[in-house]
Amino acid sequence: MKTVNSKINAKRKIKIVLLQALCGISAAFTCALVLFLMVYILAKGIPNLSWELLSTEPSYLSRTIGILPDILNTVYMIVATLVFVLPLGVGAAVYLTEYAQNKRIVAVIEYAAETLSGIPSIIYGLVGMLFFCQFLNMQTSLLAGALTLVIMNLPTVMRTTQESLKTVPQSYREGAFGLGAGKWRVIRTVVLPGCIDGVITGCILSVGRILGESAALLFTAGFAHALNGFLEGLGSAGATLTVSLYVYAKEQGEFGVAFAIAAILMILTLLVNLLAMLAGRWFKRRRKL
């Protein structure tokens, strides 16, 4: 066979090469962008990281800045959010895949979940402030912030759980029913263990989002840098790493600290992404076995 290419005229050929080049350049540009962000932030941030910065709280007396409270607040925020969002999200997913028979209810719930994932975080922050801080009288506190993030992350956990529930074979459920188990027993012993994959994936994605969230927390969790224990911390105001990055960069002009926090966030983002990828691969392989 003579190659088809020999019949293509020059004009057509130029167009093809041009389009191909444009695609390649765009992809290369995207990669270069990521690489630049990574290298720039780490290069600017890591020299500013010190044990002292990581292990102390800010002090007006000695005029030093420490980000230990911010790190702890971030951990508290993640734990508190997951504690609430996991049961709610998994429960909603179980309802949709196991119980719901009315198609209209399913459509309404799924539409609501899609709507939630499209709402910008600043609006969550505002409603969280009005509802949790003022109406439920929680004041500006980590708990109010965490509950706001629960609403934000609900669709994520719901979707990942739903997807993994769909992979539980129907025959397992039928087998259990055939042995005389009630609906709840089937869900508890057959369905729920099957959705572990989805719950873990949902957890990882949520942690990523909580780490990066700032607009929703400004007016719900506040800016404080006090060092607290877990329960005490939930009741008082506190800045997470992202919020304090914003405060240090925009309001106080402490760019060294801001870059140090950015570097920490960058490394954590990298870890979360890696974990999500590994988990995805592992679950896929296990399912095939």
Place this chain on the structure above:
Amino acid sequence: MKKQNAFENFIHGIFLILGLITVGCVLLITLYLVVAGIPAIRKIGLRDFLFNPKWASTASEPSYGILPFILTSVYGTAGAILVGVPIGFLTSVYLAKLAPAKIRTLVSGAVSLLAGIPSVVYGLVGMMVLVPGIRGLFHIPDGASLFAAIIVLAIMILPSIINVSITALEAVPKEYEDASLALGATPVETYFKVSVPAAKSGIAAAVVLGVGRAIGEAMAVMMVSGNAPNLPELFGSVRFLTTAVASEMSYSSGLQRQALFSIALVLFLFIMLINAALNFFLKRSKE
């Protein structure tokens, strides 16, 4: 047996409540925004609120016109789409059709990393690199401007556009492409003249998703746009709908505070419109 039934019904009821929580949240958010947002619009007057080009909330004779914010958000989003969509679209064609498997995994990893970077980090880099760069390049007194915000937003919407477009391009039936190849079109011609048109609803959904992300972004934009309530100018300091809410909330009171809730309501209406458009395109691309 009866006891067993009552128990099952009870469990069913609990799961029903859990299922309806998302619906409850959407209703709660809508309700709160409407209830908190309407009073100020009533006092100021809808027309004055939406079309008055002057925002001076702390002046002795305050003026609450949000036209500058609306226009800035619209221009900023349009600019981000104009810059971000071509790059994102071409990248997605490369990844879905042209790239070898290894490169594809690598670039996809980079794209999901881009999606995971917190918006304040984008804001910080914008503040330290982009803003001084724009100041030097265009010889203007301050680089914090609409232009800087457009660039940051364009980068931030890339992952959404790329991921959704890839899904759409991969869903194109292989037969379409095979038919085109058999008729003598080269692979690249096939991708652009057969695959892309076949995936156009999905690609439109990607663009709409990008619009939603851009119009809702607050923190990164706040750090690079200068934040003065001017009518939008490419190299002028501007304030978006999102940043208007965020920047005054902490010290606002009275009518000013209520007006901020009204701005959030306007933003929410924009988002609901965009969501409806997104659903329309997604449904069509599934068919």
